[in-house]
Amino acid sequence: MVAGGSVAGPDPTSPGHHLSGAGPRADCRSAPACWGCASVSRLEVKKLCCHFATEGGRIEAVNGVSFSLAAGEAVGLVGESGCGKTTLALAVMGLLPPTARVSGSVSFRGKNLLELSEAEKDLFRWRHIAMVFQNSAEVLNPMLSVGEQIAEPLRRHLGLGRREAEKRSQELLEMVGLGGEWACRYPHQLSGGMRQRALLALALACEPEILLVDEPTSSLDPDSREEILRLLAELQNRYGFSLLLISHDLSAVARLTSRLLVMYAGRVVEEGPTEEVIARPMHPYTRGLISSTPHLFPYRDLWGIPGETPGLKLPSGCAFHPRCTQAVEKCRQEAPGLAPLPGGRRVACHRGGIVTLLEAKGIRHEYQLARGRRL
Numbered sequence: 001m002v003a004g005g006s007v008a009g010p011d012p013t014s015p016g017h018h019l020s021g022a023g024p025r026a027d028c029r030s031a032p033a034c035w036g037c038a039s040v041s042r043l044e045v046k047k048l049c050c051h052f053a054t055e056g057g058r059i060e061a062v063n064g065v066s067f068s069l070a071a072g073e074a075v076g077l078v079g080e081s082g083c084g085k086t087t088l089a090l091a092v093m094g095l096l097p098p099t100a101r102v103s104g105s106v107s108f109r110g111k112n113l114l115e116l117s118e119a120e121k122d123l124f125r126w127r128h129i130a131m132v133f134q135n136s137a138e139v140l141n142p143m144l145s146v147g148e149q150i151a152e153p154l155r156r157h158l159g160l161g162r163r164e165a166e167k168r169s170q171e172l173l174e175m176v177g178l179g180g181e182w183a184c185r186y187p188h189q190l191s192g193g194m195r196q197r198a199l200l201a202l203a204l205a206c207e208p209e210i211l212l213v214d215e216p217t218s219s220l221d222p223d224s225r226e227e228i229l230r231l232l233a234e235l236q237n238r239y240g241f242s243l244l245l246i247s248h249d250l251s252a253v254a255r256l257t258s259r260l261l262v263m264y265a266g267r268v269v270e271e272g273p274t275e276e277v278i279a280r281p282m283h284p285y286t287r288g289l290i291s292s293t294p295h296l297f298p299y300r301d302l303w304g305i306p307g308e309t310p311g312l313k314l315p316s317g318c319a320f321h322p323r324c325t326q327a328v329e330k331c332r333q334e335a336p337g338l339a340p341l342p343g344g345r346r347v348a349c350h351r352g353g354i355v356t357l358l359e360a361k362g363i364r365h366e367y368q369l370a371r372g373r374r375l
């Protein structure tokens with residue numbers, strides 16, 4: 001049962017059974033061939049680099065990023081435009097154009113996804129790792145009804161017949177809060193929020209263990225934004241897939257995720273439990289990002305980060321140093337590594353501990369106040 005989310009004795013061999021309760025089932029008859037039940041799914045990205053060769057020179061869009069995604073975990077990925085968020089997600093999906101040079105590893109169930117053939121990638125993509133792309137208007141095929149588009153992966157990956165796939169796509173549309181009757185409509189007949197729901201239904205069609213969501217609310221009005229965020233949180237909570245939520249919108253990410261990755265110029269500069277990072281940011285860039293996010297701390301003045309994101313040629317040393325008010329000579333010369341700190345945190349900054357205890361307490365108190373009222 002997909003649409004209703006009923007947990008009462010679903011048929012473990014039915015294609016929808018992972019979506020019917022949280023987490024793997026011990027009694028799955030398809031195991032161990034069943035990906036959802038065989039073990040706890042987990043994505044491990046190590047030293048991922050994605051470079052593009054362009055006429056203007058080499059663009060180092062992603063530069064040595066490592067992180068992991070545990071089963072059922074929701075991780076946020078934030079950073080300014082152009083820092084490499086989408087490129088990272090597309091690399092995980094194996095969807096970067098041939099001009100991209102990709103290195104490092106993306107491990108999923110003991111395999112490095114970067115080394116799979118196109119045919120093998122086709123097998124895991126959408127079935128095990130799915131993505132909701134940034135531009136919903138461009139992603140859906142204008143010539144096919146929404147139902148037909150959702151039915152396609154169901155038929156291809158789960159081997160459902162035409163009738164069955166049709167029925168499932170209606171259930172999936174109901175699951176995301178669109179009535180099943182929307183299955184026969186075309187993308188142009190849907191509003192932005194509805195398209196985003198349809199894309200969620202499409203991405204979740206084959207019950208992937210991992211869902212990558214890229215800027216789900218960037219083109220939506222505030223009401224639709226709220227609805228989509230609530231829906232995403234509800235689906236993740238109910239079905240327990242691992243979520244990587246990519247967004248400019250730090251306040252949305254703060255609500256939905258328990259761990260946060262902050263990217264700057266192709267690198268992760270800070271990582272840790274979301275609440276901790278927001279309450280006590282260690283990297284000056286993270287602090288700038290937090291201070292320029294509306295609604296996070298309603299009682300505090302907003303201020304932007306001075307300067308601009310670096311272009312093709314990255315600055316020497318720490319890429320953030322030209323914009324950093326705390327930079328010292330070492331920052332100009334030496335790129336800081338992502339150093340582990342207590343509490344599951346990591347920060348790439350020579351001046352990482354500069355938040356004074358008093359300041360940290362102040363920020364934490366203010367955040368908790370804000371969270372109590374807003375989040």
Ligand SMILES: Nc1ncnc2c1ncn2[C@@H]1O[C@H](COP(=O)(O)OP(=O)(O)OP(=O)(O)O)[C@@H](O)[C@H]1O
Pocket residue numbers: 052054059060061079080081082083084085086087088097099248
């Ligand atoms: N196919 C491509 N060819 C060349 N350069 C690319 C390509 N895709 C991305 N880039 C470059 O890689 C860098 C990272 O882009 P990316 O889209 O990953 O950033 P982003 O963090 O997702 O930004 P946004 O928040 O605007 O979506 C940018 O400088 C971009 O111009």
Ligand code: NI
Pocket residue numbers: 085086087134214
């Ligand atoms: Ni992007």
